[in-house]
Amino acid sequence: MxxxxxxxxxxxxxxxxxxxxxxxxxxxxxxxxxxxxxxxxxxxxxxxxxxKNKDDILISLFEEEMEKIIQNMKQEIGKEEDLLKKLKMFAVVQLNSKKENPDLAAIMEVELRQSSKFMKEYVNMKFIEYLKIVSSIIKEGQKKGIIKKEVDPTIVSRAFWGALDEVARFWVLSPRKKVSLSTSAELISDIFIKGMVEAVNRKS
Amino acid sequence: MxxxxxxxxxxxxxxxxxxxxxxxxxxxxxxxxxxxxxxxxxxxxxxxxxxKNKDDILISLFEEEMEKIIQNMKQEIGKEEDLLKKLKMFAVVQLNSKKENPDLAAIMEVELRQSSKFMKEYVNMKFIEYLKIVSSIIKEGQKKGIIKKEVDPTIVSRAFWGALDEVARFWVLSPRKKVSLSTSAELISDIFIKGMVEAVNRKS
Amino acid sequence: MxxxxxxxxxxxxxxxxxxxxxxxxxxxxxxxxxxxxxxxxxxxxxxxxxxKNKDDILISLFEEEMEKIIQNMKQEIGKEEDLLKKLKMFAVVQLNSKKENPDLAAIMEVELRQSSKFMKEYVNMKFIEYLKIVSSIIKEGQKKGIIKKEVDPTIVSRAFWGALDEVARFWVLSPRKKVSLSTSAELISDIFIKGMVEAVNRKS
Amino acid sequence: MxxxxxxxxxxxxxxxxxxxxxxxxxxxxxxxxxxxxxxxxxxxxxxxxxxKNKDDILISLFEEEMEKIIQNMKQEIGKEEDLLKKLKMFAVVQLNSKKENPDLAAIMEVELRQSSKFMKEYVNMKFIEYLKIVSSIIKEGQKKGIIKKEVDPTIVSRAFWGALDEVARFWVLSPRKKVSLSTSAELISDIFIKGMVEAVNRKS
DNA sequence: CATGAATGAGTCTTCATTCAT
DNA sequence: TATGAATGAAGACTCATTCAT
CATH class of the missing domain: 1.10.10.60 (Homeodomain-like)
Incomplete structure (x- = not known):
């Protein structure tokens, strides 16, 4: 086919x-x-x-791989109805992708943060698109009254991603993986979810 | 003297x-x-x-600056009695250091993640020491029954740091700083704190 | 046919x-x-x-174009009876060819003088043949007593060609062509003719 | 000293x-x-x-050597009072310089005619300055009534230089130098002088 | 201790040429 | 014949490091 x-x-x-x-x-x-x-x-x-040149290899790599990652994430998230479960799923998928493609992950980790001129522009665009997956979940949660209005979706999506990225990095670096990635994914997403939900909801 | x-x-x-x-x-x-x-x-x-060479400049830079950062953080944290306030303080100090020394912060951001042989060893040692500030607060919180036992302090300290680091990075990159750093610090630490505390405590 | x-x-x-x-x-x-x-x-x-290769393109280009140029020149010159008018005609034709085929002219200008091994041999042969058109006119003029015997035909044919080539080069480079090519051709050939003729002839 | x-x-x-x-x-x-x-x-x-780079070597070479050549020529020419002898001297000096510094001459021959962007600008300036030595002699000759007014000094200075350059090139290439350079110099300059002088002067 | 001219190993990139289709 | 993707040798240039002063 x-x-x-x-x-x-x-x-x-x-x-x-x-x-x-x-x-x-x-x-x-x-x-x-x-x-x-x-x-x-x-x-x-x-x-x-x-x-075109060595730089272009790195750029193309981002262009093509980020697109795949974004599409894959959207698809996986789409399977879930529940907003909070979507967040959990996000964590799981992101951490797993690190496990499945550790080389690519290692590159992203560093080069995403390199300030090289050429990266900044393109990469950020794609990266922001990726983060929007999280921030729009949060926004929807806020609309539905599930998530506190004081939470800034942009900031928190960054924080959520940063937390996951660092945990994944740690996992890759650790010689013996004491804690499973999926456990970590659950731990982090639970913290963020619990930290963001409306207190009122929880009383009932 | x-x-x-x-x-x-x-x-x-x-x-x-x-x-x-x-x-x-x-x-x-x-x-x-x-x-x-x-x-x-x-x-x-x-x-x-x-x-000794160019690498050595970077290494020395880490050695000396990380030490300062760690000592400074310990001192600031020490002023607080309340464990949860310590965490908040950690967030505030970390984000502020980015504002006060953005150049150093920018270097740490990237080079900390470079996989260069020489970095890995030394840097990680100091970095782990830094993270221990957080994880020991969490451990103490667990001992006192304030923080849930299911929380893995190592993982969460990573996540906490990663979240803060990413938020700081975003803040530096943003042309107009819509959200203040201290607001972000509070937002992140509130989420983590709320996400980690024992449910029982909150009922009262 | x-x-x-x-x-x-x-x-x-x-x-x-x-x-x-x-x-x-x-x-x-x-x-x-x-x-x-x-x-x-x-x-x-x-x-x-x-x-055969890149060099061969240049060589072939010379072989074929030089032959055309030589044949064309011989034909044009052949129309004239008067020896001195032949020289003038040579100048006119040479300068005009620059105007009509400036690209080829530009190549000849430089590459004729390149010392690259492969050029030296072939090109010189054809080039010498071209110059012989001039030197044989001069020789004939000397035989007929029109041109001074002290004049070395080989040297002067070179000089004549060199003078024309440089004037043509100047003409191509000049943004606004103040002096027409044919005027220049006449000027140069007049100088050479007057400079070479037997003084005795002029008294009569 | x-x-x-x-x-x-x-x-x-x-x-x-x-x-x-x-x-x-x-x-x-x-x-x-x-x-x-x-x-x-x-x-x-x-x-x-x-x-700065390979090109810059060639440019510097021109800048420095052309300047020397121009100064030297001016000095040599300056020793002569008679205008026509100045022209002869020009021919002698130019041809001799080829003999004394054949390597430099060979470079000038080709590169002066290369159309490379960078050359065009600088080289032409210096080259024009060099040619002005000849054209101003001719102009002065015209003012004094020695040289025909119909002669265009710019064109003829080019032609004169071109003639000399080509003769020198021939001389360098010829395996056995049948004709001495100074003889050639005299021959060429005689032709140009005789070709340019006022006919009237010669009758007396 | 300080200098900065000199070194030369190291790499990206180009482009004439080949050859399987 | 014609193609054009693939090759890989070659060379300009950079820059960390050294060392004579």
Missing amino acids: TELPTKTEDKHKRILQAAIKVFAKNGFYNSKVSEIAQEAGVADGTIYLYF | TELPTKTEDKHKRILQAAIKVFAKNGFYNSKVSEIAQEAGVADGTIYLYF | TELPTKTEDKHKRILQAAIKVFAKNGFYNSKVSEIAQEAGVADGTIYLYF | TELPTKTEDKHKRILQAAIKVFAKNGFYNSKVSEIAQEAGVADGTIYLYF
Whole structure:
């Protein structure tokens, strides 16, 4: 049903996959284009048929992967009806994606925060779109009277993401994973949910 | 009583201050040693009388600044008796430090997450020490029955820090600061506190 | 009677014409084979079906164009009987060719003087043939007692050509052409003619 | 009396001298910066302490050498009183400079005609200054009634220079120098002088 | 201690050329 | 023949580090 990837698409993908691996291992600045080429099984020059330059590899990587992540998240969240469960689901999916694609996660972690000119613009756009998934849940919760009005959705969506990101980072770094990722996801989302809900609701 | 800084100490400091400025502006890998030297008003070679190499500048920067940050935080927190207020204070101090020393904060943000070999070891040690300030508050809270036992202090201290760090990052990036840092600090800490406290306590 | 150009001849020509345009614009070393291909409307690889390599394009260009130029010059000169008028005609034709085919002229100007190994040999042969048109006129003039015997035909043919070439170059570069090319041609040839004729002749 | 060159001046000169040698041998585009460095006895990187980039070496070379050539020519010409002898002297000096500094001459020959953006501007300025030496002699000759008014000084100065340049080029290329440079100089200048002088003067 | 000129290893990038289709 | 994707050698340039002064 799905078309077979053409040779060209294939090579594009292969280079990007190689880049993810290499960037994750060495960081962007310590990665050599030639290493990516080798990892991808192409000649150095071939890279430049698919990407403008080294920077462009990183940018493309974000463009394409962030889009996938956002779409995937929206789909997973969509399955839930309950707003609070949506938040919990968000936490679970985000943490799991780290487990399933740790190389990509490692890159995002660092490069998202790099202040390099070129990143700032594009990445932020996509990142903001991602965060909007959370903030719109919160806003809806506020409309429905479930979540306190004093909560600033923008701030809290940032905080929620930051908390999850850091917990995931810790999990990846920890040699022995004492606490499971899903337990952590539940813990964090419970705290945020409980912290945000209307006190009145809870009395009943 | 405190000795006046010798010329040497002075130059060491000047280089470090210059490095903070330069690293914050360009990121570590796009910063040139010669630019740090110029900013510090010393010759390129002089840098190497005080630091082993470029990496060492960054490491020293962490060593010295993290220590200050930790000591400062401990002192500020110490003024508070109430455990929950301690947490709030933690948030306030962390966010304020971003405002007061944005260059240093910008560096920490990124470099803390760089996977460079040399960082991992040292930085993590200091960072863990910093996080322990939070986790020990939580542990004490649990001992006193204020905070739920199900909460894993290690995980939550990470999450708390991650949330604050991200909110601070957002604040720095936002052109017009709609929400004040202290409001954000309160918002985040309230959520975490409310989210962690024993339900029983709240009924009364 | 003349055969229509086959597809092959056509493509060969198109590539050469494209090369003239591209070399003239960028100079040989700053021209890319791919740009010539594009200009010619063929694939990069096609170039190599007609030419051994990039150098060979330039060489072929000289071979073919120089031959045309020489034949054309001989024909034009042949119309004149008077030796001195032949010289004047040479000047006119040479300068006009610059006007009519400035791209080719621009290439000749520079590449004729490039010391690249491969050029030296072939180009010089053709170039010498071209100069012989002038030197044989001079020799004949000397035989007939019109031109001074002290004049070295080889040297003067060079000088004559060099003078014309530089004047043409100036004309091309000048934004507003104050002096017409034909006036210049006359001026230069007059000087050379007057400068070379036997003084005795002029007394009568 | 003359100050000893400082180390820095020395290295600057050495690189330029090396560049003249290397450019003359291979042409600009076939010359490697590393070859210049080696020839100059410095490290590759050192080149970039004295010149912005490879282009800048060529530009500097023109700037400095053209200036010397112009000054030298003016001085030599200045020794002569007679206008026509000045022209002859110009020819002699120009041709001799080719003999004395053939490498530099070879570079000028080609690069002066290269259309590279950067050259056009600067070089032309200096080159025009050089040609003005000739054209002002001609103008003065016209004022004094020695040289025909119909002669366009700008055009003829170009032609004169072009003639000399080509003769010199021929001389350098010729394996056995049948005709001496000074003879050629005299021949060319005689032709131009005779070709430009007022006919009336010659009758007496 | 301080300097800053010099070093040269290291890398991105280009582009002529090839070759499977 | 024609294509154009792929190759990989080559070279300009940078910059951390050294060391003679």
